Amino acid sequence: MTGHGQYRYVGPAELCGQAIVVDAVVAGTYAVLANWLAGREQRELAEPFTFVVALDGVLRLAPRRSEHVALAGGLDVLAAGEVRFGSAGTGWRVAEVTNQSTGYCPDPDSWPAMGRALDGLGVPHPGEFTDRVIFRRCPACGERNIVRENDFVCALCDGALPAEWNFVPS
Template sequence: MADEARAYRYVGPAEVRAAMRHAPAGQVIRTMEDLIAWLGVVGQDELANPFTFVVGVQGNLRLAPRRSEHVACAGGGVVLSAGEIAFAQGSDGWEVAEVSNQSTGYCPEAGSWTAVEEVLDRLGVAHPGRFTDEFVFRRCPECGERNVVKDGSFVCTVCDGDLPATWNFDVPAEGY
């Protein structure tokens, strides 16, 4: 993994982490064969939806059904990226149809794409070269709420406080 990659700790609700403590971790995908086998087991209903994914700090892709929490998929650990990913059969086999950094549990930056790209390239999975949907996350310094920034509006959806221009989940949420 790239030296400049940021590691993301879980920043979601403590009660979600506690509830997921005994949930199974996502399936580790180390090879294209692992991916093909896993996709063959999940069934057509699951294939119609994106999957929950994380890239762990060891550079492994983990996949779980979409309704899974990212913290469970990661086995509670720190990640290099997290979001949702959809696969489709292409002319050369399985490929990524859609991928995002949508994870309100880890709130990864769009720059975490580098970790996703590295693991997909290593697996030999064709991909779009970027997140097809990018989310911008900020924590409100006034109330501590996690926010998804929409339409460039850096205003907290809970308290109307100003959100910082830069990613700020590496700052402890003191008092929250």
């Protein structure tokens, strides 16, 4: 990890006060996670779930269209993104996982926190994000950006984006 450690919410202020996420789970044990996943409809399992790794290292999950900040209760997180599970024999495995969260804009270096949370649950995973999202804040206009195809240019003002992650860590 590059020292970011934890991530503060950097998205729209109006989302920070959202109501508590409906149908979320705190996956403190594999059994809790497995039971929650078993209760999902097939269409829900076909797409990723929203996740955060709370400061206590526990994985929290909610349906995809849930806001990360609501799932985190407005608090800082160790990691955030989306995760899709697949069946693995009689259990579950991580099929895809990404740091896609425009509310927290976590660096791909947040993977170790997610890896530890999954390891603690005994869930097989790929060992890294299957899709790494690069976030940068534009120094010129302040806009949050996703860097695509190594093009470090702001989508709003065409300003140059820094090579290093530049959101203020907590």
